[in-house]
Amino acid sequence: MTPLTLDVTSVSQIQTAANEIVSVIEKHLAVNFLGPLRMTQAFLPLLKRSKGSIINNLSLVGLAALPVIPSYSISKAAAFNMTQSLRALLAADGVTVHSVVLGPIDTDMNRGFNIPKASTESAARGIFDGLEKGEEDIFPDPVSQSIAEAWRAGAAKALEQQFKAFVPERTASAA
Numbered sequence: 588m589t590p591l592t593l594d595v596t597s598v599s600q601i602q603t604a605a606n607e608i609v610s611v612i613e614k615h616l617a618v619n620f621l622g623p624l625r626m627t628q629a630f631l632p633l634l635k636r637s638k639g640s641i642i643n644n645l646s647l648v649g650l651a652a653l654p655v656i657p658s659y660s661i662s663k664a665a666a667f668n669m670t671q672s673l674r675a676l677l678a679a680d681g682v683t684v685h686s687v688v689l690g691p692i693d694t695d696m697n698r699g700f701n702i703p704k705a706s707t708e709s710a711a712r713g714i715f716d717g718l719e720k721g722e723e724d725i726f727p728d729p730v731s732q733s734i735a736e737a738w739r740a741g742a743a744k745a746l747e748q749q750f751k752a753f754v755p756e757r758t759a760s761a762a
């Protein structure tokens with residue numbers, strides 16, 4: 588939510604407020620979507636050479652919008668969608684692409700929210716455990732774990748597998 592203070596009789600103040608809202612969405616997309624996309628593009632040659640892994644820190648709110656933080660939710664949904672495409676497109680190169688579907692973790696980001704949160708240590712452990720098990724979608728904390736089984740058996744995951752079959756077969760590319 589972005590609180591706005593303005594005089595509704597002022598056309599210029601209304602316009603400024605509208606611009607402010609648009610810039611919030613742009614900022615979330617820049618950090619949470621374009622940031623990981625550009626990092627992936629830049630490091631892709633190295634990742635292909637090392638047969639590395641991309642691990643994107645996403646969120647439950649990317650699977651279903653948390654309406655009180657719509658811009659953040661949109662950016663995580665976009666990053667989740669991108670993760671699915673990269674996973675399918677880079678498989679032939681031996682690069683694995685993982686989503687980390689985080690629930691509430693005790694960090695600065697949600698310091699003001701009075702809800703149960705997992706510790707950063709346990710979340711980090713959950714991420715590395717999921718990676719070792721080769722999980723595509725990693726649910727590293729108790730809240731996210733509560734939907735893990737249903738997610739993996741659900742319609743959205745089944746569709747992801749179906750759509751993956753549209754990627755033309757190829758051998759690994761050099762860069």
Ligand SMILES: NC(=O)c1ccc[n+]([C@@H]2O[C@H](COP(=O)([O-])OP(=O)(O)OC[C@H]3O[C@@H](n4cnc5c(N)ncnc54)[C@H](OP(=O)(O)O)[C@@H]3O)[C@@H](O)[C@H]2O)c1
Pocket residue numbers: 618644645646647689690691692693694695696697
């Ligand atoms: N905490 C949760 O409950 C939760 C839940 C779901 C998903 N997540 C995700 O987990 C990840 C880590 O979040 P967090 O909880 O650790 O948040 P945080 O405590 O607010 O930390 C955010 C981190 O991101 C860095 N950062 C911000 N803008 C950046 C930029 N433009 N370029 C490079 N680094 C930037 C910050 O660096 P500076 O300190 O230098 O600004 C800070 O280290 C995020 O992707 C977040 O969306 C967190």
